[in-house]
Structures are given as structure tokens and as C-alpha cells.
Amino acid sequence: MDIQYVRLEEKLPPREYKSSLESTWCPGCGDFGVVTALTRAFSDEKLDPTALSLVSGIGCSSRLPLWMNAFGLHSCHGRAVPAAVGARLAKPEVPVIVTAGDGDLFSIGMEHFPHAARRNFDMVVISMDNRMYALTKNQVSPTSRTGYKGSLTPYGNLDNPFNVINFAIASGATFVAQTYAGNPKHMTEIIEAAIEHKGFAFVNILSPCPTYNKLDTFKFYKGRLVDINKELGHDPSDKQKAMELAEHDYDADYNPDAKVPIGIFYKTEEIPTFEEKVEALKEKYKPENPETVWDDILSNYKV
Numbered sequence: 054m055d056i057q058y059v060r061l062e063e064k065l066p067p068r069e070y071k072s073s074l075e076s077t078w079c080p081g082c083g084d085f086g087v088v089t090a091l092t093r094a095f096s097d098e099k100l101d102p103t104a105l106s107l108v109s110g111i112g113c114s115s116r117l118p119l120w121m122n123a124f125g126l127h128s129c130h131g132r133a134v135p136a137a138v139g140a141r142l143a144k145p146e147v148p149v150i151v152t153a154g155d156g157d158l159f160s161i162g163m164e165h166f167p168h169a170a171r172r173n174f175d176m177v178v179i180s181m182d183n184r185m186y187a188l189t190k191n192q193v194s195p196t197s198r199t200g201y202k203g204s205l206t207p208y209g210n211l212d213n214p215f216n217v218i219n220f221a222i223a224s225g226a227t228f229v230a231q232t233y234a235g236n237p238k239h240m241t242e243i244i245e246a247a248i249e250h251k252g253f254a255f256v257n258i259l260s261p262c263p264t265y266n267k268l269d270t271f272k273f274y275k276g277r278l279v280d281i282n283k284e285l286g287h288d289p290s291d292k293q294k295a296m297e298l299a300e301h302d303y304d305a306d307y308n309p310d311a312k313v314p315i316g317i318f319y320k321t322e323e324i325p326t327f328e329e330k331v332e333a334l335k336e337k338y339k340p341e342n343p344e345t346v347w348d349d350i351l352s353n354y355k356v
């Protein structure tokens with residue numbers, strides 16, 4: 054069953070998707086780039102600000118819905134994904150975009166991510182990955198590099214970073230991509246592809262925090278990024294290759310010459326979305342046809 058999003062007849066200019074509130078982010082924060090890319094993508098996709106939901110958790114990055122002109126739910130720390138699932142099920146014709154931090158999604162909110170992914174809800178989950186907790190003033194997150202010095206790890210992080218790309222693929226996400234806050238064109242293309250994808254789309258955006266994170270800076274990413282689709286010809290239907298390519302990101306922790314891959318790692322549209330399955334059930338058991346329900350239920354009890 055094909056569920057279509059509400060779309061405008063004409064494109065709105067990107068600025069129409071921004072709210073009048075003044076941002077409280079620090080000058081130079083990578084997250085500004087994410088706002089720019091989202092407004093461009095919403096404009097290109099002709100999304101209607103009155104039929105668009107942005108859901109976040111808590112963190113610097115999770116403030117994003119405040120700066121946007123759309124419905125926004127600034128929920129609880131770690132609960133962006135389940136709140137977004139509720140929005141999806143209530144109104145399947147309204148696109149839902151989660152924008153949250155790597156801490157929000159992969160520390161306290163970790164248990165929600167794989168279950169939303171495997172159920173293949175048709176939504177976009179964006180991690181604004183600054184590789185630490187910024188709002189609470191610089192603690193390590195699951196994506197922090199080994200050796201990262203945060204306020205509670207003055208001798209350096211002992212943990213190995215978590216590979217969010219491979220986790221998303223292994224969880225059953227049907228679209229998995231990575232992009233970079235310093236490249237608005239690439240970010241916009243990836244966000245548009247994620248919105249157009251039918252199913253659970255995960256986009257990791259490498260978004261530097263110049264105030265606290267002195268390792269994962271714009272300077273660090275400069276010259277390291279490799280577009281796996283355009284430069285390496287990666288075919289996103291190749292799941293095994295996708296997982297191999299994603300490993301390279303994490304070499305960057307140990308090898309100063311390592312490259313950081315961006316692009317669409319994995320994509321399949323062969324798996325139905327949860328919302329499509331619900332619509333099919335509603336159609337099968339619609340009120341005009343009540344005996345179907347009883348036939349099906351009673352058939353389970355036949356001896």
C-alpha cells in the first residue's frame with residue numbers, strides 16, 4: 054500500500070522553513086550547516102511546513118526544531134525515536150525527521166534505535182555527530198575517539214568508538230548514509246535521498262563542535278573525506294561492501310592518514326514499511342467486512 058506524504062504544489066524558498074527564533078548555538082558550530090541543508094532539502098522536496106514533524110531529544114543538536122518552521126517536539130533525553138514513532142503512526146501522511154545528538158541516540162536512547170530500524174518505520178533519523186556531549190560541557194559519547202580528553206576523562210577516553218553505520222545496517226535500517234556539516238551540497242543531497250526513501254533512513258552527519266572538541270574539527274575532516282558513491286563507485290545495494298567501507302571511518306582514530314567515507318552506504322526498498330503493513334491490516338479487517346476478523350481468529354482454534 055503506497056502512503057504518500059503531503060506535498061505543496063509549488064516550492065517554498067528555503068528561508069520559509071526557518072523560525073524567527075534566534076539560535077543559541079555558538080558561532081562556528083557545525084549544526085548551523087545542518088539547518089541550512091534541511092531547509093534546502095525541505096524546499097526541494099516541496100514539504101509543507103504545516104504537515105512536517107521534527108522530533109528531537111535533549112542536547113545542543115536537539116535544539117534544532119526550535120530554529121525551524123514546522124511542527125517540533127523537543128522531547129526527553131534519549132526519547133526522540135519513540136516519540137517520532139508515535140508521530141509516524143498517528144499521521145502516516147506527515148513526514149517525520151528526528152534530529153538528535155550522538156549521545157542522545159546512541160547512549161541513553163540506544164535501546165530505541167535498533168527496534169525502530171528493524172520495524173522499518175518510514176522516517177529519517179539524523180545523528181548530528183560531534184563525537185561527544187556538548188550541552189553538558191564535554192563528556193565522552195559512544196562515538197568519541199579513544200584517547201579523547203573530556204571533562205570527566207582528563208587522561209583520555211579508554212573506550213573504543215562505536216560504529217554507528219554498521220550498527221544501523223545490522224539493525225535493519227533500509228537506508229544508511231553519512232555526510233558532513235561542512236559540505237551543504239552533499240548534506241542536502243543525502244537528506245533528500247533519505248526523505249524520498251520508503252523506510253527507516255539513518256543519516257550520520259559529522260558535525261564539528263568548535264567550542265569543546267579539538268580533535269574532530271573542520272580542519273581534521275578537510276582533505277580526508279571520500280565520497281564512496283562518486284569517487285569509489287560504491288553500489289548501495291552491496292551490504293557486505295557497505296560494512297567494509299564503514300570500518301574505514303574508525304581507522305581515523307589510529308591512522309593519521311586514514312580517510313573518512315561519506316555517501317550512501319546501504320539502501321534497499323524491498324522490505325515493506327511498518328506503516329504499509331498497518332494499512333494492509335486495516336484494509337483486510339475494515340468494518341464492512343467483520344466476518345474476516347472472526348474467520349481468522351476462529352481458524353486458530355480449529356481442532
Ligand SMILES: Cc1ncc(C[n+]2csc(CCOP(=O)(O)OP(=O)(O)O)c2C)c(N)n1
Nearest residue numbers: 111112113114130154155156157186187188
Ligand atoms: C534523563 C537525562 N539524563 C541526562 C541528561 C543530561 N544531558 C543533557 S544533554 C546530554 C548529552 C548531550 O549529548 P548529545 O546528545 O551528543 O548532544 P550534543 O549536546 O553534543 O549536541 C546529557 C547527558 C538529561 N538532560 N536527561
Ligand code: SF4
Nearest residue numbers: 078079082113187262
Ligand atoms: S557547545 Fe559545541 S555543539 Fe554546542 S552549540 Fe556550541 S559549538 Fe555547537
